[in-house]
Amino acid sequence: MDEHSSDRRNFLGKLGGAALVALSAEAAWASLRFARAPVSYGPSQRRNLGHLDRFVSSRVYVGDAGLFVGRDSKGLSAMSATCTHLGCTVREAAEGGFVCPCHGSTYDEHGHVTGGPAPRDLSHVRLLRDVRGNLIADLSQTVPGEARLQVG
Amino acid sequence: MLNWLKSIWNSLWRVGWPRDERASVKAMLSSLLLHLHPPKIRPESLKFRATWAAGLVSLVLALQLTVTGIYLMFYYIPHPDAAWRSMKDLAFVVPLGTLTRNAHRWAAHAMVAIVTVHMLRVYMASGYKGSRQANWVAGVALWFLTLALSFTGYLLPWDQLAYWAVTVGSNMAAAVPLVGDHFRQLILGDRSVGESALLRFYVLHCVALPAILFLIVGFHLFRVRKDGGLVVSEHAPGGGRGDEGHKLVPAWPHLVYRELIVTLVVTATLLALALWLQAPLEAEADPSRTPNPAKAPWYFLGVQELAHYSAFWGGVFVPAATLLGLALLPYLDTHAEGVGRYLPKERRIAQALFAALLLFMAVTTVVGTLFRGPAWALMWWPK
């Protein structure tokens, strides 16, 4: 009898203990799921850069989108101003090209790395035009540096 | 290697799993959480009828409210433009958001009820006499803080229910003579419930009041321990004094295990409630549209019912007098008879007085909650 109830105590204790371990695991998993933000209230990845008429000179900086919009004979291109090292915003250097103020990475005017810790060239993003003649940049899509949006 | 890991484990716990009485006493004394308990306790304190587990359940609920509250804070934005939207996000897109909010809401309601029950039990057992006078006052403060936490938390969803409950509630405060309006503007930060009120209530609810609450809880538990645990009847073996001549049991595992079980039962109940009972969220707060009737949360409806008769006498004087009376109780009722027993013959008058107060609170709350319709008119059929 004593033997019997002792066994039962042990079993129930272990069962409950296992349930507590499972509960902890569930709580940890739930915390991870809960904490991952499911919606974004940040600005859209598709940015309206303004009417095409704005972009006539060879390079226009659009600060709120963090883009250099370039224009050449083939059309428009948009280069990200975000340094590929740690994400600071690069500036146009006095001697041409771009320089990052944080750790001194330098790029030429096509965004190729010319010095400093930057691991990659500056990226280019996709440009679109909407029905009202506005230039739209899709920050979620990168394109090769040669890609151009043709303009009439 | 295994030994090395074992040494890390042992450094954490210092004492191994206690297998005899000596080890259990040592464990109780050396662990941060466990040392709040006495190493040995009277066996009758373990009985359900001794405590109704009300104090422990209150504490467990307070902890669960802290945990769920912290989770909610990840998504909650205390600004009128975004507060209600963040509640909708919790309801529709945040994984387990509804569960978290429901759990927080039902735990809050339960805590108000359980803390009141705790106070009632301590009163009936005369647990406020002798060296326990100050601890009763701390308990009254905790009861008041629980209500204040509920009230401040009630505004945060920024829905019609919240907005108007708090508008009504804060206007009751304004009925205090001379300083009432000043006091109302002090808590609202403005002339009406708005941006600053929301921020103030948020800070009070999430930081200031919980911090004060847990400080007082620490004091409260410390005093219980120092006053020799639960009150015991003078007729019981040991006579409520000292430990001599009476068989004590080690708190580990007898008390700790029971506490764990109570925690689990409360958690399971709360989970079930949160899964199957939805916390309401009405339309976004609209200062231009008052719902009819605008009701405070249920535990304030007794006061609101009284305030319906007179804003000052019902809304301010009676609650303030009740609170003051409760706080002063141990210094007014100093007879030592009947300690540690429920409904002792020696305390008929005190019991009757308290029962009358309780009945009065219950009746006004029930009337205010169920039998008041639009324009606070009596309805004979609860809606």
Next chain:
Amino acid sequence: MKLPVWLHWVFALSALACAGLFGYALLCDAQRPAQFQQRLVPELAVVDRCELCHEAPKHPKWLEDSHPPERFGCTPCHGGQGYATSKDAAHWASSDWERPLRTPAEQAAACGRCHLGIQPPVPQVAKGRQLLASKGCASCHAIPGVPRPDFAPELSGLRDAVSPDFVRTWLTDPGKLLPSHRMPTFRLQSQQIEALLAFLWSVPGPALAPLPSDLSGDGERGKKAVAARRCATCHRIDGRGGEVGPDLALAGMKLQPAWIYTLLLDTHRLRPHTQMPGFQLDRQEAMDIATYAGEDWLADSGVAPWKQREAPVQPALAEQGKKLFGELGCAGCHRLGGPLGEPIAPALDRLGDRLVVDLPKTSTGTSQPDVPSWVALKLQVPTAFDQKGAMPSRMPTMPGLAPADALAIGTALASLRAQPLPAGYLRNHDPPERRLPAGETGRLIDRFRCLVCHTVGGHGGEVAKVALDGAGSRLNRAWIESFLQSPVTVRMNQAERMPVLGITGAQAQQLAAWLQGSQGDDRVPLAQAPTPTADLLQRGAALYAKAGCPTCHVAAGSGTMQGPTLDGCAVRLQVGYVQTLLTMPELVPAARHTGVQLSPGDAAAVAAYVLGLPAAPSP
């Protein structure tokens, strides 16, 4: 001492219950995607997740272009709960969400939140707003954007004008006397009517001019004068005529000749707010018309003529009537020798915020699908929502309100909400503000009530087809002056409509100067007639025929009389106007020149030909 076994049971079971319930919660949540797409419009506080299920909204292109979803979202027009991620929660009302998807009428009302003004491009709302104005709703209810009307007759001195029997019949059933009446019916009991009558009889009006004893009226002459003055433009006479003023058939049974005589001679003293112009008549003519109008035209109507005056009223009854007059809100429409009364009915400034479930139910307990149809029912059966034991509704029944009209009014009212939208979303569809000259010219325009029939800058009545805008660039000053003094139509096949107001030469000069000075059209240049060479005239005549002008106009005795006769039009029309109209048909839409568009050279030739036409010999 060991722990009891049951305690272990409780421990194991409660731990299992916790783990199980939490696991169940996690399982329920497992299907939820980690990321949700949503459409944000911060200005409108819109968070719409409709596109989780509705992939590409199917809107017509014009709508997509004018209301791009990135600027308008979904729920501002369609309603429903944008936050929701489940079908039921998104579409239907629940305890957590009061406003389900909008009904078609509610959607039209939603358009009206941005499209303000009297002519929004939303037919339902436009119709509703125009009805709100024309039915006089704003007399009793304060309605934002709807002006208070002022078209009901002054009631002071009513006893001098009409017979009590007329008032009784009118208050019981105005349709019996005047099918096109605008006054709503108030469901009055005869005792209430007697009280109102007693009160109205106790309020004196301006003194009447005594009928001159030296003159005697002649009904026959009066009848001719009524025709010559073109009263029928506004009044119905013998079943024909306009509806601006009351049917003159009523005059005979209700009005006493002295009152008519005073009205004709001193219109605006007796009736300061009437739409009737102040005719400038002599006493004899006024006497003749009063005699004619006062004849008993409807002997068989059952209404006793004014002559049967009744005994003086009892003060107690008059006091009762005064109270009733106030309670019914009569003063909202009718003046009583002073300003209009305050609106007595609830303001309707936020009807769109109301939920139809919170509005009163009908006595049979049925509820309406939306606020517009609730309003429609209220308009058609004002007592529909009366509760047993409560005060019955005082709202009168509107005459001639079709169900579609009632719904349009409901739709227009449901577009009124308390919370303003950002200014960038609002479009005002009101005509520009009305500006009339001050001084003598303004007094003349008011005296002759020009704007009852003509519009200026989008304001005014549309009895006359001719807007006064641009008239100064179209017409010669001398012609305007002579037209004002003795108006004759330029469209041969149409009845003479412009009333003969008796405008004097000096007054006509003043008005013509105003038209020429300030009602010009910038698109019309001042031009001199070119020297009419034979060549030019010949070319003009050929082009005139080729362009199809004779289809509408009479010239040199041939053509049809759709449009104005062109013989002798040089007296009337300015050279620059004719030339411009021929090159720019949209210049005057009322001219209906659409499709006739000539080159400037051709236009000059046709203008030279047309303006060179001699006046036709008077028959």
